[in-house]
Amino acid sequence: MVDRLLIKNAAQIVTPEGKSARHGREMKQLKIYENQSILIENGKIRSIGNQPDWEKLVPADKQIDASGKAVLPGFVDSHTHLVFGGYRPDEFLWRMGGMSYMEIMERGGGILNTMKATREASREGLVDHSMDFLKKMLAMGVTTVEAKSGYGQDHDTEIKQMEVVRDLNEKQPIELVSTFLGAHAVPPEYKDRGDDFIEFLLKDVMPEVAEKHLAEFCDVFCEKGVFSIEQSRHLLTEARKMGFKLKIHADEIVSLGGAELAGGIPKRRGGGGGRGEDSGGGRSIKTKKKKDNRWVT
Ligand SMILES: [Zn+2]
Numbered sequence: 001m002v003d004r005l006l007i008k009n010a011a012q013i014v015t016p017e018g019k020s021a022r023h024g025r026e027m028k029q030l031k032i033y034e035n036q037s038i039l040i041e042n043g044k045i046r047s048i049g050n051q052p053d054w055e056k057l058v059p060a061d062k063q064i065d066a067s068g069k070a071v072l073p074g075f076v077d078s079h080t081h082l083v084f085g086g087y088r089p090d091e092f093l094w095r096m097g098g099m100s101y102m103e104i105m106e107r108g109g110g111i112l113n114t115m116k117a118t119r120e121a122s123r124e125g126l127v128d129h130s131m132d133f134l135k136k137m138l139a140m141g142v143t144t145v146e147a148k149s150g151y152g153q154d155h156d157t158e159i160k161q162m163e164v165v166r167d168l169n170e171k172q173p174i175e176l177v178s179t180f181l182g183a184h185a186v187p188p189e190y191k192d193r194g195d196d197f198i199e200f201l202l203k204d205v206m207p208e209v210a211e212k213h214l215a216e217f218c219d220v221f222c223e224k225g226v227f228s229i230e231q232s233r234h235l236l237t238e239a240r241k242m243g244f245k246l247k248i249h250a251d252e253i254v255s256l257g258g259a260e261l262a263g264g265i266p267k268r269r270g271g272g273g274g275r276g277e278d279s280g281g282g283r284s285i286k287t288k289k290k291k292d293n294r295w296v297t
Contacts, residue, residue, distance in 0.1 A: 006058040008037040010066035013048060015073060038071065074143025082147035082176075083130050083161045086117025101253055102225055111151065111185040118151035118161065126164045127171070134174050146177045148219055150184030153197075155205050158182050162214035179247060180206065180215035183227055183235055198231050202238050210242045218244035222251075222258035229257055236265055 013033040016022050022029065039047045039054050055063065091109045095101075104110050118126070130147075137145060147165045152158040158180070165178045182201045190197035209215050218239035222232040236246050246265065250258025 002041050003043070004058045004062060005040040006037060006054055006063045007040070007066050007071055008055070008063060010036060010038070010071045011068050012070040013038060013072075014070055072141070075141050076144040077137065077142050078146050080145055080147055081150065081181075082133060082145065083126050083149070083164045084114050084118050084151045085121030085126065085129070086114055088113055105185070105225075112188070114151045115153055115157075115185070115187065119154065119157045123160055123164060123167075126161070127167055130164060130168055131172060134168065134172055138172075138174055142174065144175045144177065146179055146217075148179040148181040148184075149215070150181030150219070150221075153182060153185060153187035154189070155208075158205055159208065159214065162209065166214065177217070178215040179217040179219050180209050180239075180244065181219040181221070182206070183220040183232075185221065185226055194227060194231055198227070198235050202235065206239065206242055206244075210244065216245055217247050218242075219247040219249065221249040222256060222261065223249065224254040224256060229261055232258065233261055233265070236261075240265065 011034065013036055015031050016027070017029045017031050018026075033048055036048055036050055037054060038045055039049075039051075039058070088109060091104055091113070094104055094107075094109065099107075101110065105112065121129075134145070147168075149158045149161040149165075152161055162178055162180065165176050169176045182205055183198065186192075186194045186197055190200070206218070218236065220227055220232045220235050222229060227235070232248065236248065240246055246262075248258055248262045250256075250262055
């Protein structure tokens with residue numbers, strides 16, 4: 001059975017031209033249709049125009065009157081730390097006073113501060129908190145959001161954060177794409193033992209994340225005083241073997257060469273029965289996006 005939706009009489013239908021990412025001035029290259037309708041069949045745009053028979057073809061409850069409105073593709077936010085507990089207003093004051101990001105972190109602020117609040121937060125509390133952000137994002141036209149874990153840095157909280165993302169995918173219309181960022185900071189339990197922490201993630205957390213399809217991507221904070229190039233390379237190489245697609249937070253504060261590392265790890269996996277884009281089995285969530293494997297920094 002064909003499932004049809006009609007968005008009718010839009011004052012403008014706006015879409016970028018071309019099929020690749022647009023940058024700078026190219027972003028002005030738009031195709032604009034005026035006073036036309038969109039016929040969608042089984043979730044795909046079938047046609048744009050104005051055919052009188054469309055209204056008869058599509059049931060009344062599947063018609064949206066877009067008179068006086070512009071219709072455009074949804075925005076994608078490819079980098080968020082959506083699920084977290086607590087707030088850090090004091091740190092704005094510290095930052096305004098000239099303190100650097102790393103100084104704030106050394107003082108127990110930054111990621112470690114949020115880690116504590118996220119560990120203490122209930123799953124329901126995190127769902128409600130994140131839902132508020134998603135409602136605001138949707139109101140601004142955002143329809144796909146990448147969401148990272150990384151404020152637990154222990155087994156239970158990392159899993160909890162990704163389960164919250166999974167729950168949210170069921171509860172609201174924005175499509176969420178989950179990323180495992182356990183290697184976001186070295187937690188106090190592993191102070192000065194970053195290597196051991198990476199091994200903990202690889203052995204005690206990530207196999208479960210892969211098994212339960214809780215994340216599509218694996219990310220790491222490659223930064224001076226956080227995870228080195230070698231640690232990041234090791235984590236990402238092993239993550240890739242487990243079927244994760246890869247991301248990196250690179251060269252944000254100090255240029256360690258993270259971008260070069262990102263460029264250096266082959267982007268395509270070989271065969272094998274792992275999760276992920278090759279097998280198609282690793283898509284933990286209701287994503288319908290074009291498959292790609294780009295790096296996001
Ligand atoms: Zn980030």
